[in-house]
Amino acid sequence: MSTIPFLNFDPMHKMIRDEIMRSFADVYDANWFIMGKKLEAFEKEYAAFNDTKFAIGVSNGLDALHLALKALNVTKGDEVIVPSNTYIATALAASYVGATPVFVEPNARTYNMDPANIEAAITSRTKVIMPVHLYGQACEMDAIMAIAKKHNLFVVEDNAQAHGATFNGKITGSFGHANGTSFYPGKNLGALGDGGALTTNDADIAKKIMMLRNYGSEKKYHNESIGFNMRLDEVQAAFLSVKLKHLNEWTKQRKVIAHQYNDALKNVGDLILPEVHKDATHVYHLYVIKTKNRDKLQKHLSDNGIGTLIHYPIPPHLQKAYASLKKKKGDYPIAEELAENCLSLPIWPGMTQEHVKTVADAIKKAF
Numbered sequence: 450m451s452t453i454p455f456l457n458f459d460p461m462h463k464m465i466r467d468e469i470m471r472s473f474a475d476v477y478d479a480n481w482f483i484m485g486k487k488l489e490a491f492e493k494e495y496a497a498f499n500d501t502k503f504a505i506g507v508s509n510g511l512d513a514l515h516l517a518l519k520a521l522n523v524t525k526g527d528e529v530i531v532p533s534n535t536y537i538a539t540a541l542a543a544s545y546v547g548a549t550p551v552f553v554e555p556n557a558r559t560y561n562m563d564p565a566n567i568e569a570a571i572t573s574r575t576k577v578i579m580p581v582h583l584y585g586q587a588c589e590m591d592a593i594m595a596i597a598k599k600h601n602l603f604v605v606e607d608n609a610q611a612h613g614a615t616f617n618g619k620i621t622g623s624f625g626h627a628n629g630t631s632f633y634p635g636k637n638l639g640a641l642g643d644g645g646a647l648t649t650n651d652a653d654i655a656k657k658i659m660m661l662r663n664y665g666s667e668k669k670y671h672n673e674s675i676g677f678n679m680r681l682d683e684v685q686a687a688f689l690s691v692k693l694k695h696l697n698e699w700t701k702q703r704k705v706i707a708h709q710y711n712d713a714l715k716n717v718g719d720l721i722l723p724e725v726h727k728d729a730t731h732v733y734h735l736y737v738i739k740t741k742n743r744d745k746l747q748k749h750l751s752d753n754g755i756g757t758l759i760h761y762p763i764p765p766h767l768q769k770a771y772a773s774l775k776k777k778k779g780d781y782p783i784a785e786e787l788a789e790n791c792l793s794l795p796i797w798p799g800m801t802q803e804h805v806k807t808v809a810d811a812i813k814k815a816f
C-alpha cells in the first residue's frame with residue numbers, strides 16, 4: 450500500500466541540504482547568534498519579496514500579530530474584528546493586548562472574511578480589522594481597506610498562510626498598517642523551528658516593533674518601553690534566506706498540484722472544491738475540500754495510507770479558551786459548517802502527479 454503523508458519536507462529539504470548546511474556553518478563560524486547580519490539580510494530580502502519598506506523578523510507568527518496590535522496601541526476595551534473561521538492565534542493576539550476579538554462570518558464560498566459582514570460588527574470601540582488569508586487565498590483587500598478607511602480603523606493582515614498570494618495584483622502582507630506572518634515549519638515559507646515576521650510601510654511603526662521585539666530597547670541597556678524578547682535568531686534567519694530563494698518555485702508546484710486535484714475531483718460525490726475569488730490568487734498552503742461525509746472520508750483515506758488534517762475542527766468562539774465571550778453553537782453557522790465538513794488533502798512541493806492520482810482515486814472509491 451502506498452503511503453502519502455499529509456506533509457513531507459523531504460523533497461524540499463533534500464534539494465537545499467547543501468545550501469542549508471553552508472548557511473548553518475556561516476552562523477556557527479561567525480559566533481554571532483542573535484540580532485546580526487543574517488537577520489538583517491533576511492529582513493531586506495523578505496521586505497523585497499513582500500513589496501514593503503520594512504520586514505521585521507520575530508519569534509513566531511502569534512508574536513508577530515501581538516506586536517502589530519501593540520505597536521498600533523490597541524489596548525484594553527478595544528475591539529478587533531477577526532474571522533469566525535481561523536486558527537485561534539488571530540483571536541489570541543487581540544486578547545493579549547486586552548482587546549476583545551469580534552468575530553465576523555466568512556464568505557461561504559471562499560471561506561475568507563466577507564467585507565459585506567464587517568460594517569455590522571463595527572462599534573465605537575473597534576480599532577482594527579484583522580483579515581486572515583485563509584488556506585493561502587488572498588482576502589478581498591480592496592473592499593476591506595476601503596471599509597477601514599471609511600471608519601478610521603487599522604488593518605492588520607494575518608498572512609501566516611499566504612506568502613506570495615495577491616489581490617488585484619498586490620501581494621498580501623502589503624495592504625495593512627502592520628501585518629504578521631509565520632514561518633512555522635509547515636507554512637509555505639517555513640523555518641526549521643519557530644519564526645515569524647511583521648511587514649509594514651510605516652517607518653514609525655517599524656521602529657516601534659523593532660524596539661518592542663527586543664526589550665523595548667534600541668540601544669543596548671537603554672529601555673524605552675516595556676518590551677518583549679520576541680527575536681528571530683541568526684540560525685533561523687539564515688535558513689529562511691535559503692528557503693526564500695526557492696519559495697516561488699515551490700508555490701508553483703503547489704498550484705500545479707491544486708489544479709490536478711481540481712480536475713480529478715470535479716463532480717465527485719458531494720465534494721466542494723476550493724473556489725478562488727476572481728481578483729485573488731491562491732498559494733495553496735492548504736487544499737481544503739468540503740463534504741457532509743468528512744469523517745468517513747478521512748477514515749477511508751487513513752485506511753489507505755493517506756494523511757489528511759482538519760483546519761480547523763473547532764472555531765475560536767466555541768473553544769473553552771473563549772468561554773468568557775459567551776458564544777454558543779449556532780452563532781456563526783458558516784464557520785461551524787466549515788469546521789464540520791472541511792478536510793485538508795496532502796499538498797507539498799515534490800508531491801508527484803502519481804501521488805495526486807492515488808489520493809483522488811481513493812476519494813472517488815469512497816463515494
Ligand SMILES: *Cc1c(COP(=O)(O)O)cnc(C)c1O
Pocket residue numbers: 509510511512535536538539581607609610630631632633643644645
Ligand atoms: C500558523 C498561524 C498563526 C501562528 O503562527 P505561529 O508561528 O505558529 O505562532 C497565526 N495565524 C494563522 C492563520 C496561522 O495559520
